[in-house]
Amino acid sequence: MSDNSDNNANRDVDIYLRILDYKRSVGMTQWTVLSIFITASEAAFLFSLNHKVNAVGIYARILSIMIYWLGIFLYCRYRSLNKYVSSYLVDLESKIGYDFQNQLNAHFHGNGISTRKVLIVAGIGYSVFTALISFF
Numbered sequence: 001m002s003d004n005s006d007n008n009a010n011r012d013v014d015i016y017l018r019i020l021d022y023k024r025s026v027g028m029t030q031w032t033v034l035s036i037f038i039t040a041s042e043a044a045f046l047f048s049l050n051h052k053v054n055a056v057g058i059y060a061r062i063l064s065i066m067i068y069w070l071g072i073f074l075y076c077r078y079r080s081l082n083k084y085v086s087s088y089l090v091d092l093e094s095k096i097g098y099d100f101q102n103q104l105n106a107h108f109h110g111n112g113i114s115t116r117k118v119l120i121v122a123g124i125g126y127s128v129f130t131a132l133i134s135f136f
Contacts, residue, residue, distance in 0.1 A: 012096045019092065020101075023085045030078035034119075037071025045130065052133075061130045068126055072119050079116060 041064045048060030089101040 009096065012092070016089070016092050016096055016098065019085060019089055023082060023089065026078060026082050026085060030075055030082060033078065034071050034075040037067055037074065041065070041068040041071065041126075049133075058134055061134055065127050065130055068123055072123055075119065076116060 044060050044064035044067060048057045048064060051057035051060065086101055086105060090105065093099055093101055
């Protein structure tokens with residue numbers, strides 16, 4: 001009987017560690033995708049500066065704004081997936097007696113300004129700046 005409960009406990013810990021690793025990989029993907037899209041947005045914007053007065057420059061600036069917001073959208077999608085995995089980890093921790101994700105959530109979430117808000121405010125500023133550059 002004791003061996004069966006030990007096997008279940010080991011299985012739960014193994015599942016927990018695999019899900020924790022998956023959560024880490026989702027977070028890495030989230031930031032990698034965001035970095036790629038912001039870099040592409042900046043490249044399109046810099047290209048547009050070489051063609052400031054013609055239609056190519058305007059289209060390139062519109063494209064740069066669209067690329068930025070697509071990156072933010074994908075970031076938010078990965079963020080929501082990461083939050084779901086975090087909540088599952090909290091539930092699993094209560095089952096196996098760990099408290100890592102719960103403490104992490106308590107310490108970081110709700111403290112200070114969120115990254116998502118910073119990215120959205122920066123995106124609004126970037127969009128306004130790009131629009132202003134198109135007219136002046």
